[in-house]
Amino acid sequence: MRSVRARAALGATVVVALALVAAGLAALLVLRANLTDQAGLQAEVAARETAGQLALDVPYGRLETGDEEDHPVQVTDEDGRVVAVSKDLEAISGTGTDRVTPQPPPAAPEKGGDDGDRDDDDDDDGAGADPGRGEVSTDEPDFSNGTATVDGDRADYRFASVEATDSAGLTLTVHAGAPLAAEQRAVASVRAAMLAALPVVLLVVAGVTWLVTRRALRPVEDIRREMAAITASEDLSRRVPEPASRDEVARLARTTNETLTALESSVDRQRRFVADASHELRSPIASLRTQLEVGAAHPELLDVQGAVADTVRLQVLAADLLLLARLDAGERPGNARLELGALVREEVSQRTGDRIPVAVVVSAPEPGGLEVTGSRGQLARVIGNLLDNAQRHAVSSVTVEVRAERGGAVVAVTDDGAGVPESERTRIFERFVRLDDARARDDGGAGLGLAIARDVATRHGGRLTVAGAGERGARFELWLPGPR
Known part of the structure; x- marks a missing residue:
């Protein structure tokens, strides 16, 4: 994929897809947890209602468990035997035992039996119950997920387990369930909606990214097109x-x-x-x-x-x-350490054919004060070019002064010629430039000496400037930095 726009659109789509999937999973988990907690709360309420009846010694056969389809109930004793179940409960799982046939414990007191001393009215009124003597556990109930089959319909439930103690001291555990069908339907609906909306959102993101990137990169394409035209035309x-x-x-x-x-x-x-x-x-x-x-x-x-x-x-x-x-x-210039005063004296001593004698003045305030770093051949060439220029224009005198100045050394070449007009003091350092065009080329040189001198000075970290020398003449100053 060579297109920047395509890569940007694909990258943005992938990032948004990952973000939406992560956010969707998080939302589904939160939704499922909230709905499961609500089902658990309903199951706890149903379990505590049944446990309250057991604490009041309501006979097992007369327990009111509410809507058996919405809240299936299973009661077990301390040994795990099932002592009571809600009406039409045919199968159950997730409560610790899958039995649904009540088995009263052997030591269990008669609940609502016929003892001869009580008449039918006493049985109908629940005589023999001793309210207030049992109790319901206030501890946090245990929750679990399981299934139950009520009147032939099998469904998933959230079960809450609550303990109760009757008047005889028997501890019973009530397992009451609340259906998870609503939770499952809600989660399925939200998941379906997310899956249906995800491709649409990704298509929108990809399209918008493509258009925005295209608009943003349009100037780049204009630049590329113009550069291609420049390359083709060489203009x-x-x-x-x-x-x-x-x-x-x-x-x-x-x-x-x-x-x-x-x-x-x-x-x-x-x-x-x-x-x-x-x-x-x-x-x-x-x-x-x-x-x-x-x-x-x-x-x-x-x-x-x-x-x-x-x-x-x-x-x-x-x-x-x-x-x-x-x-x-x-x-790149060399890294040799040079004594500028000695280099100037050596260069002047070799110029035996000069028409005007060169006076050399070297002032060094301390040993090593005139040392510089660079290429000996190139710096000698600069000094030679400055002397050639002075000999070409001088009338009667050429002076070379070497001194230390501002962390470096200066070579100043002065002549008493016609000087350099102030308006031309920059142009004379250009290549093939002469201010004396009327002269023969044999006398005037090619116009490269000062250009070479400035280039060499610049590459050595220095500078070459020109100024007037009093009433007449020119003064060229070469400044070079000290050893580094």
């Missing part, structure tokens, strides 16, 4: 529709659009990078090819120095492009 300028709600779907749409924006920007940068790289590579390659072709046709006209310069420029450009590709691929 990253398109955006998915954002619902007006503030729920998870709306947040998903906004996040998707933000991702599309970032992807579009990344693809645009990549396209510009490829186009600019192709353009930058075309010039030295074309120049080198021209010189080689001229040299092949006229060896005496071969400009070896120019060919070497073009080759060097091509090599530097290729190295810059490879470094940018590694940075874009997420290359």
Whole structure:
């Protein structure tokens, strides 16, 4: 089942079905318990009425048991012998004995017998009974379920057992029953109603869940459809529709659009990078090819120095492009501990061809105050690019200052050139950007040095900024955090 709507509808239906079944079973159990208790109360009343007559020494044959079909009665003595039963009782179970034929105990006193000293009126009036001398137990009666057959009709009953003591001290137990037919009919009716209503309720739940889920997932389907269209058209300028709600779907749409924006920007940068790289590579390659072709046709006209310069420029450009590709691929900087002052001195000492001497000022307030963590080659490349930029624009002086600052170290490269206009101080760090477009490319470079420097600084947890240097010139500051 691949549809979210179908799974949601099925899950909701199953949960509701389980809840309804559990609630229905609980309701049936409670209903059955209540009706059984009511039947037990009726049986107790009937049992106590008969026990009261026994306590008053009413003869067994004259016991009034009420409606025999509704309340079958069985009386047993201490030995379990049946001494009395209600009229038309043919069979019984659940009372401890299934006998229904009275067997008076041998020691039982004559109840309503003919003794010659009493006339028929005395017999009719129950003479010989000594009211008030027997008693009925006040203990909680015992209850049980069983069956009884009265006048050929067999039914289930709830029996209550009550003890009584007659005037002769004989303890008798009265088992009186109350029918459970009403309880069974009620439980059956409720169960049938629940079973009949359950499929209808489940169909309603499934239908409502399906419709609600469909409505809730409609924006998701719109997002999916638009994403499929974007994939098919490769048009990253398109955006998915954002619902007006503030729920998870709306947040998903906004996040998707933000991702599309970032992807579009990344693809645009990549396209510009490829186009600019192709353009930058075309010039030295074309120049080198021209010189080689001229040299092949006229060896005496071969400009070896120019060919070497073009080759060097091509090599530097290729190295810059490879470094940018590694940075874009997420290359992580190294974890070597470096002393920034020593790294700057070493880099400056190797620059023997600079047209303007570089002054180096290192101020370390304490040992280790200029230590940083990172890639030695990449940080040396940043310092070299900053010095190249300063040499390209300086008039008479280039200064490098290294100092500790705010939990890290700073390398500040200052020149006395024309400076960087404030409006261009962000754009100069973009790739293939030159502010001196009028210059020849051979003099101005490819416009990748500052872009590489900022990318490397950012990946080392630092930053690269530019500001003015007094009345004229520019000051580039590289801040790197201390060892971690």
